[in-house]
Amino acid sequence: MSEPTWNPGRRRAGLLAGLGRDLGLVLPGLFVSLIAFVVLLTIAVVGISTAIIWIGVVVLPLALLLAGWFAGVSRSRVRAWGAVLPEPEYAPARPGLRGWVRTMADPRRWLDLAFEVLIAFPLRVTTWALTMTWIGVALGGLTWPLWAHFIPGERDSGIRWILAALPDGWVSDSFAASLTAEYLWMVGLGLVALLTLPLVARMCAGIDAAATRAALGGGPGTDPREWNGGGAR
Numbered sequence: 624m625s626e627p628t629w630n631p632g633r634r635r636a637g638l639l640a641g642l643g644r645d646l647g648l649v650l651p652g653l654f655v656s657l658i659a660f661v662v663l664l665t666i667a668v669v670g671i672s673t674a675i676i677w678i679g680v681v682v683l684p685l686a687l688l689l690a691g692w693f694a695g696v697s698r699s700r701v702r703a704w705g706a707v708l709p710e711p712e713y714a715p716a717r718p719g720l721r722g723w724v725r726t727m728a729d730p731r732r733w734l735d736l737a738f739e740v741l742i743a744f745p746l747r748v749t750t751w752a753l754t755m756t757w758i759g760v761a762l763g764g765l766t767w768p769l770w771a772h773f774i775p776g777e778r779d780s781g782i783r784w785i786l787a788a789l790p791d792g793w794v795s796d797s798f799a800a801s802l803t804a805e806y807l808w809m810v811g812l813g814l815v816a817l818l819t820l821p822l823v824a825r826m827c828a829g830i831d832a833a834a835t836r837a838a839l840g841g842g843p844g845t846d847p848r849e850w851n852g853g854g855a856r
Contacts, residue, residue: 645824646754648704648831652743653751655700659693660744663736684726690736694839697743701835704828708840738838746834750827757816757823764813768806 663686670683691713698708714729716722726732 639821642821642824644704645821645828648700648828649747649750649754649824652700652747652831655693655696656739656744656747659690659696659739663690663693663740667736667740680724680727681720684723687726687729687732687736690739691732693739694735697739697835698839701832704832706832706836708836711840734838738835742834742838747831750831754820754824754827757820761813761816761820764809764811764816767809767813771805771809 666682666686666689670679670686673679673682694711698710702708711731713731714725717725
C-alpha cells in the first residue's frame, strides 16, 4: 500500500468549505464570553467580598452553577464546530441549603469559572479581533476604489513611501503618487487578506476549540484524531 501524500489542493478546499463553520465559532464567541465575563465576575466578586459575613457562602454557588451553564454553551459550540468533547463529571446535586453550599466543593465547577473568566474572554477577544481585522482589510481593500474618494482630507495609503524606498529608476515619482498605484496597492492588500482569511479563521477557531477542549473536556488519553471535521483534518 502506498504512503498517503499531502494534497494541498484538497486542504485549501477544506479550508474554504469550512470557512462558514470557523466564522460561526469565532465571531459570536466574543459576545457569549462578554456576557459570561460580566455576569460571572460580578457575582464571584460579590460572593468573595461578602464571604466573611457568610453572605458570600450563599452567593458563590450561584456563580459556580452559572459558570457550569456557560461552560456547557462553550462545549456545545465547539461540538457544533466539529470537535469531540466528552461531558464532564460534576458532583451530584444535593437538596437543601447544605447541598447548595456544598456546590463550592466541586473542583470541576471552579475550573469552569476560571476558564470562562480568565481564559475564554481574553482568548476570544484576541481571535475575534484578528479575524475581524482580516475581514475588514479584505472588504476595505477590494472596495477601496469605490469609496476612497469620499474620505475627507488628504489620504495616505502608504504605497508612495514604499515605492519611494525602491532603488532609483524602478518606479517613476508620478506613478508612485498616482491614484493607480494607490488603488492597486489597496486592492492587492484586500485580495491577499481575502485569500488568507480561511487560514486565519481556521487557526483562530482551532485555538478556541483546543483551549475549550483542554479545559472543559477531553481528559487524559483522548486522541486528537477523534476530532471529526473541525481543526483536525
